[in-house]
Amino acid sequence: MNGSSNANSGPATRRQSVGVRIGHVVVGGGAPIVVQSMTNTDTADAAGTADQVAALARAGSELVRVTVDRAEAAAAVPHIRDRLDKMGVNVPLVGDFHYIGHKLLSEHPACAEALAKYRINPGNVGHREKRDTQFATMVEIAAKYDRPVRIGVNWGSLDQDLAVRMMDENAKLTAPRPAEEVTQAALIRSAVGSAERAEELGLGRDKIILSCKVSEVQSLISVYRGLAAEGDYALHLGLTEAGMGSKGIVASTAALAVLLQEGIGDTIRISLTPEPGGDRTREVVVAQEILQTMGLRAFVPLVTACPGCGRTTSTVFQELADRIQSFIRAEMPAWKEKYPGVEDMNVAVMGCIVNGPGESKHADIGISLPGTGEQPAAPVFIDGEKKMTLRGANIADEFQQIVEDYIARRYGSGDGAEAAE
Numbered sequence: 001m002n003g004s005s006n007a008n009s010g011p012a013t014r015r016q017s018v019g020v021r022i023g024h025v026v027v028g029g030g031a032p033i034v035v036q037s038m039t040n041t042d043t044a045d046a047a048g049t050a051d052q053v054a055a056l057a058r059a060g061s062e063l064v065r066v067t068v069d070r071a072e073a074a075a076a077v078p079h080i081r082d083r084l085d086k087m088g089v090n091v092p093l094v095g096d097f098h099y100i101g102h103k104l105l106s107e108h109p110a111c112a113e114a115l116a117k118y119r120i121n122p123g124n125v126g127h128r129e130k131r132d133t134q135f136a137t138m139v140e141i142a143a144k145y146d147r148p149v150r151i152g153v154n155w156g157s158l159d160q161d162l163a164v165r166m167m168d169e170n171a172k173l174t175a176p177r178p179a180e181e182v183t184q185a186a187l188i189r190s191a192v193g194s195a196e197r198a199e200e201l202g203l204g205r206d207k208i209i210l211s212c213k214v215s216e217v218q219s220l221i222s223v224y225r226g227l228a229a230e231g232d233y234a235l236h237l238g239l240t241e242a243g244m245g246s247k248g249i250v251a252s253t254a255a256l257a258v259l260l261q262e263g264i265g266d267t268i269r270i271s272l273t274p275e276p277g278g279d280r281t282r283e284v285v286v287a288q289e290i291l292q293t294m295g296l297r298a299f300v301p302l303v304t305a306c307p308g309c310g311r312t313t314s315t316v317f318q319e320l321a322d323r324i325q326s327f328i329r330a331e332m333p334a335w336k337e338k339y340p341g342v343e344d345m346n347v348a349v350m351g352c353i354v355n356g357p358g359e360s361k362h363a364d365i366g367i368s369l370p371g372t373g374e375q376p377a378a379p380v381f382i383d384g385e386k387k388m389t390l391r392g393a394n395i396a397d398e399f400q401q402i403v404e405d406y407i408a409r410r411y412g413s414g415d416g417a418e419a420a421e
Helices: 044-058 073-089 101-107 108-113 129-144 160-171 177-199 217-228 247-260 282-293 316-338 356-362 395-411 415-420
Strands: 020-022 026-027 035-036 063-069 094-096 117-120 149-154 207-215 234-235 303-306 348-349 365-368 378-382 385-390
Touching: 026 035, 026 356, 035 247, 035 282, 044 063, 044 073, 044 282, 063 073, 073 094, 073 101, 073 108, 101 108, 101 117, 101 129, 117 129, 129 149, 129 177, 160 177, 177 207, 177 217, 207 217, 207 247, 217 234, 217 247, 247 282, 303 316, 316 348, 316 395, 348 356, 356 365, 356 378, 365 395, 378 395, 385 395
Parallel strands: 035 063, 063 094, 094 117, 117 149, 149 207, 207 234, 303 348, 348 365
Antiparallel strands: 020 026, 365 378, 378 385
16 A cells, blocks of 8 residues: 555545556555655756656655756666665656657667656657657557556646647537636547557557546546546546645645545555745645545545634744654654654644634644743643643643653554653
């Protein structure tokens, strides 16, 4: 399995899809929904790209895609794989091909072998008479190396011949459909038709993942509902060009939450525009948080914290919540190996007496900090019961240590559990 999932929550019915193995990761077939990301480095820079892939993988990206746009990038891919292997990072690499993928895969067999999956865009794999030949070349190479492909259609690079033909057909109808509906239908036809062609060329359905990405929320929901109804192909889900900051996060969450709740989607990517100097791993964190808050998977212990109000004029609870959340994320790679099940834990950091004790009791471990005018005391609740009260200037350090001890005691075994007693 690719991680833990919460069996008691989430969609009532998960759409049935064929499982696709990508290295050691399974997409579809009932496997947990996979989180993936993509580098924004120059792939020809093997060292820089390997470092970013490693950072994304450590943040929780279970697949990482790299751009393969020219010969120098293709030549670098095997070296990136070698560097990752030496770092102990076994995340599967996906090659993103546009325009000349057939040429790059043919001329760089080491690249074709080092990649765990190929992404093909039917909109720019070739034009007119070359389209089928160049598409066939990529599919045949995938079959040769036993690699799956993602047939990824984007409305920004939709096959214009197909789009024009379908628009013309629509215009002849007695009651033509709106142009937006025709475009959505063209996206679906491009993806499904290309998948059917890949199967004709010998690629099994267990080697094919489909996506139809757009940048508008309601259109994405409509397109994926239509795509899901077309068969049991595994589906890659994501709002393309989602945007920067809160806009990108909100738009992606609004679109994906609806589809995931309907059981649609086997792997997701949150396509955030990084802020200048921003951390690329943010999109991985957002993807994980969408899945975890919906009860579909668990990745890290969740921290519940109140938003603050006039009763919480001190910033202590905000600082402690941020500290605990950052601490948990930093420690999670080690905890995942040492403390199985810790990702299901809930921590509460509350700011006053109104909801503080109640939320803390509901959490596995929680603290209710004193609000404005309250006594300078912070009760700590463990497994629903008040266990102690912290006071003084070292509350943050003491509570962090209590969290560490609790994790070792509850989730550890052997020396770790004994040390926590």
